[in-house]
């Protein structure tokens with residue numbers, strides 16, 4: 001693919017290079033012997049924090065180079081001896097896709113073991129890239145040109161956003177949707193391999209990823225941002241947007257804002273509102289003394305027929321999930337892809353109550369990290385008693401109101417504000433054999449206190465929903481290994497794991513794991 005001007009459907013090309021921000025190298029290419037010796041001494045503590053983004057990427061680097069090669073480099077202290085200079089242009093061949101959606105590539109001319117992480121490139125492609133940072137056994141680079149595309153994977157006519165290839169939001173617009181779903185399954189497979197500490201025979205075959213009914217126009221929340229005018233900027237007589245004013249989203253690999261007029265993965269009411277708000281911001285930019293992060297939420301109006309856009313953090317949003325209605329405070333958590341919520345909640349229901357039901361199905365549901373009650377309320381018809389817990393007071397108020405809106409009796413469903421681990425002290429009358437625990441924590445996963453209490457409570461089924469499959473795999477491994485190591489008693493087994501695509505065109509994947517006590 002030759003360098004050409006950036007039109008919709010094209011990758012990051014030469015014309016864009018001058019706009020690229022200058023990045024400082026964090027590591028120098030060569031180190032003195034004493035620095036190498038120090039590195040050798042500190043290498044263990046240097047490794048990234050478990051399950052951090054750096055750690056997830058590091059596991060991809062290790063897989064690409066091979067554990068032996070990595071061990072050798074760590075041993076002889078050459079793991080930071082990058083063969084590349086800052087801003088060096090290199091020709092590379094892509095070997096695989098990392099869990100963050102970026103490509104892992106190797107230099108065609110470099111014999112030393114080293115990888116380069118480059119966004120928007122695909123396996124088997126020959127690319128030209130420019131190094132902007134060196135790290136342990138890998139460098140980061142911007143994609144300059146796809147020299148030889150992989151026609152089996154890449155089809156630029158699929159790309160729907162003119163900023164794809166420079167905006168940090170999406171990674172996969174050039175791929176078919178089935179390929180995106182396959183890549184997300186690979187992420188789940190790798191997460192359990194790398195972070196669960198479970199032997200292969202204890203992890204079931206990861207099921208195919210369930211797709212989102214909407215592949216574009218699905219995002220019900222957008223948060224574009226802009227900076228206040230620079231000190232030297234002066235208002236002009238014209239109404240034109242000054243060059244320094246960028247309203248939009250971050251450029252890939254940077255914290256610089258790109259000017260972006262619309263986002264095709266967001267719903268139409270959000271894009272309409274954002275488009276007119278941009279005009280107002282441009283006209284009034286000199287009234288802003290600080291940068292602003294905007295909020296756009298798709299909501300139903302009072303008639304439940306029309307979609308409207310809510311921009312006030314404190315306003316109430318309304319959404320339907322199947323026959324259930326949900327209200328929540330715009331600034332609080334609610335899943336961002338309404339189109340997939342019926343498939344997701346139905347899947348969880350069917351996983352709890354499989355076709356061949358036991359003679360004694362569960363009757364009680366605990367929804368930990370319940371937000372405004374999505375799982376508690378959609379699953380409530382199948383249980384006699386439901387209890388939810390959540391840290392955010394706003395979300396708990398919303399969950400309580402949502403129970404009323406959906407005519408669920410107060411005697412059947414209760415919500416309380418607090419740390420998730422506190423729920424176990426309040427469900428003493430829930431028989432563990434008759435109870436399902438649903439967990440949907442934030443990206444960092446569950447803390448050890450929660451896992452200890454879960455193990456003490458020991459209910460028959462645990463369904464773990466997560467937007468971070470790496471921390472999910474870590475936590476599931478802790479739960480299974482804890483019961484496995486006990487001499488007697490029932491053990492938790494991992495019955496199924498499956499990805500759900502809540503975020504088409506991006507590398508993110510939601511994962512649902514089902515654990516049973518047998």
Ligand SMILES: C[S@@+](CC[C@H](N)C(=O)[O-])C[C@H]1O[C@@H](n2cnc3c(N)ncnc32)[C@H](O)[C@@H]1O
Pocket residue numbers: 333334335368369370371372373374375389390391392395418419420421440441442467
């Ligand atoms: C991924 S959201 C899931 C919310 C809900 N299950 C849903 O699908 O709408 C995670 C929720 O956990 C809450 N949270 C974070 N830390 C918590 C904690 N320590 N205890 C209880 N809730 C927590 C957040 O406020 C957020 O609402």
